[in-house]
Amino acid sequence: MSRDGRVDDSGTTGWRFAFSRRWLGYLAFAIVFAIACGFLSNWQLARSKEAAAANALVTENFDSKPVALTDELPTLGSFSAKQEWRRVIVTGTYERDQQLLVRNRPFNGSPGFEVLTPLRTADGSLFIVDRGWVPTGNKTDAPDHVPAAPAGSVSVVSRLKASEPAIPGRSATGDQVGTIQLSVVKQKLDGADVYTGAYGLLDSEDPAPATAPTPTVTSPPTQDEGLHWSYMIQWIIFALIGFFGLAYALVTEYRKLNSDDPAEKARAADRERRRRAKRTDADVEDELLDATR
Structure with a gap:
């Protein structure tokens, strides 16, 4: 052979x-x-295991018992991915004259803005609270009306969200920002002591206002496995x-x-x-x- x-x-x-x-x-x-x-x-x-673990973490954090903000974020830059959606409670006063609007935030198919209101805490630092969504107005570059945040001392429960990255080509002027990039928000607030690791997505506030922006998240988001x-x-x-x-x-x-x-x-x-x-x-x-x- x-x-x-x-x-x-x-x-x-x-x-x-x-x-x-x-x-x-x-x-x-x-x-x-x-x-x-x-x-x-x-x-x-x-x-598959990563997606399942991520979904389980979101579900656990979304319905977690609120803890003090300083317990979850001991420093202004603190935040880890495992803390996303975890609920925190903080008492302070809204800085209503320093409110910012986030451009290009569609919701349910409609264009609009998200409302960021700094909450001044007991130690003087500012925690950014995303109070919800408002539609574009007649001029399209601004809403016709933004419901006012409660005046005086308010107790806020919110869900932690990471600072967003910059999007090339997206910018804003005045009281608007292109994304919720907390380093840029800090610049808009003249370099005040701002929490730059995470912001809060509003869950509830006490006292509650008569009118408020539309909540953008009411149930835990799930990642498709x-x-x-x-x-x-x-x-x-x-x-x-x-x-x-x-x-x-x-x-x-x-x-x-x-x-x-x-x-x-x-x-x-x-x-x-x-x-x-x-x-x-x-x-x-x-x-x-x-x-x-």
């Missing part, structure tokens, strides 16, 4: 050809392919298909190289009998039509 598995003078090779360099190369490729599929399958599983489990299984199937394909090609070549072997001839005849036994009337008719052409 030659190195590439070709038939020798005896007309039969058995399975010796499977140990040729060519077939060992095919096997190595199938193994590498299966390993790659395994890594991709594991990656999809990890992503996607089709990670389906993709994970698909990658496993792809790995198996690689081995099944290799096995099919191996058997096919075995039958071809050993076609003169009496034992293989008998097996081939038996396979042909079983194939013919499974033929339907339609198969027979097709063969007759092909024969007359």
Whole structure:
């Protein structure tokens, strides 16, 4: 037998050809392919677990018992991703004359603004509270009316949200900002002591005003867990298909190289009998039509 598995003078090779360099190369490729599929399958599983954990964290934080702001954010720059949506309570006075509007904030398909009102806490620092949404006005570059924040001392319960990143090309002037980027908000407030790690999405305030901006979030948002489990299984199937394909090609070549072997001839005849036994009337008719052409 030659190195590439070709038939020798005896007309039969058995399975010796499977140990040729060519077939060992095919096997190595199938193994590498299966390993790659395994890594991709594991990656999809990890992503599914991450999405599930993120949803569980949001649900837990969204309905958490409110704790003091200074307990959650001990410094002005404190914040971690695990604190998002956690409820905090803080008492202070709204700085109504320093209120800001966030541009380009659509809600339920309508354009509008979100209202940011600084809340001055007992230590003199400012905690930014997103009090809700108002629609654009007749001039489109400003709302017609913004409900006033409560005057005097107020107790605010809000959900923590991270400072937003800058969006290239989006800017604003006057009492407006392009995004809730707290470093920019701090500049708008003349460098006052502002919490720059996180702001609060209003949940409730006491005393409550007669009118207020529309709340933007009333139920916990959920992250779509996607089709990670389906993709994970698909990658496993792809790995198996690689081995099944290799096995099919191996058997096919075995039958071809050993076609003169009496034992293989008998097996081939038996396979042909079983194939013919499974033929339907339609198969027979097709063969007759092909024969007359």
